[in-house]
Amino acid sequence: MKTIIQMREHPAIYVLHDTINTLFFGDALELPTFYRDDEAEGFAACFFRDDEADFVGFNADVLKPSAPFDDLVHCVWHEAVHQFCQQQGIRHAGKNGYHLAGFRDAARAHGLLCEKGANGWEATELIPENRDRVVEITRIVLDGLKGRSWEEIIHETLD
């Protein structure tokens, strides 16, 4: 089953994506639709695009409050690389999700380590300094959200 994750349900995903986008993608990424995919296996997230929009799916494990926060950071970042490649027309994944050199180059250019794994260049890893920058800003933004609606924050930012 696939369930769309709203901002109010899991603001960290939205804030992480926005922060990674600003710091490491020059705001090139569009806001995707995030959803929970209860049937997802293997790595904790997946990315696809239809004609209209990008979708980023997370398996339920990474969304549990008990899951290590870095797993979520890593997931959002890894999928952001796929999203970037898709938007830029870079070939990044082959059949069966095999990760191509285009993915590797984009991952390394946008703040992640990337080595060859069982399924091509899939083995991304967080770089501690980059991870710390993203987590620090994400925490500040999330603290600002406490007890207030996302709409309030948005209005404040836009006004």
Ligand SMILES: [Zn+2]
């Ligand atoms: Zn991937």
